[in-house]
Amino acid sequence: MKKLINLNAILCFISLLSIQIAFAGDAISPMTIDGAKTVTTEEAKKLFDDGVLFIDVRKDKDWNAGRVSDAVQLNIKTKLSEETMSAEMKKSDPAVIYCNGERCMRSSDACKKAVAWGFTNLYYYRDGFPAWKSAGYPVE
Numbered sequence: 001m002k003k004l005i006n007l008n009a010i011l012c013f014i015s016l017l018s019i020q021i022a023f024a025g026d027a028i029s030p031m032t033i034d035g036a037k038t039v040t041t042e043e044a045k046k047l048f049d050d051g052v053l054f055i056d057v058r059k060d061k062d063w064n065a066g067r068v069s070d071a072v073q074l075n076i077k078t079k080l081s082e083e084t085m086s087a088e089m090k091k092s093d094p095a096v097i098y099c100n101g102e103r104c105m106r107s108s109d110a111c112k113k114a115v116a117w118g119f120t121n122l123y124y125y126r127d128g129f130p131a132w133k134s135a136g137y138p139v140e
Contacts, residue, residue, distance in 0.1 A: 027109045035115030036084055036097075036122040041131045043097055047123060049080075049138070053088060053095045057110040058129070062100060068129065069138035071098075076106045082117040091119050098125040098132070 030040050039047065048054065054071040055065055057080055063073045072088050074080040076099075089095055097114065099106035111124045124131075133139055 007016070015091065027105055028103060029105050031126065032115060033108055033111040033115065033122075035120075036111040036124040039096065039123045039125050041125075041127050041137075043136050044123070044125045044127075044132065045135070045137055047094065047096050054124070054125075055085070055088070055092065055095050055097045055110070056099070056129070057106045058099050058104070059103070062129070066133065066139050068098065068132055070138045071091045074110075076110050078115075080110055080113065085114060085119065089119075091117075092121055094121040094123065095119070096123040096125050098128040101130045102126055102129040104128060 004089050024080075040106070044054075048068070054068045056071045056073045057076040058067075058073075059075055059077065060073075074084050074088070081103070085095075095114075097107045097110050099110075107124060107126065107128060111122055114122055
């Protein structure tokens, strides 16, 4: 009887762990961020054409595989800070922050941080690099 209870406990634990693993990568980024304006791919391209700074907050591997032309990389895990953003722009300057699309939380998290640091003219490009590249816009 004791072995059966232990086996049931182990099976239950494995089932719960499997469910947790299955849903771990299913986070969907928020549609909006307080203090930032969400932009579509077309709106991001207009900002690009107007010379607005693009900030890529993806990891190095993604950055090295391709990025929006002339973007600045501030990897949210290793480089993004109030100081590194301030080195690239004034707090009132416009900037577009992007990552790998709606299943990537980096740009939403970066926008939240930047707003908290006092940056006031931010554009949250939720669709990110995959949509930019699919639209055939400038990449490097």
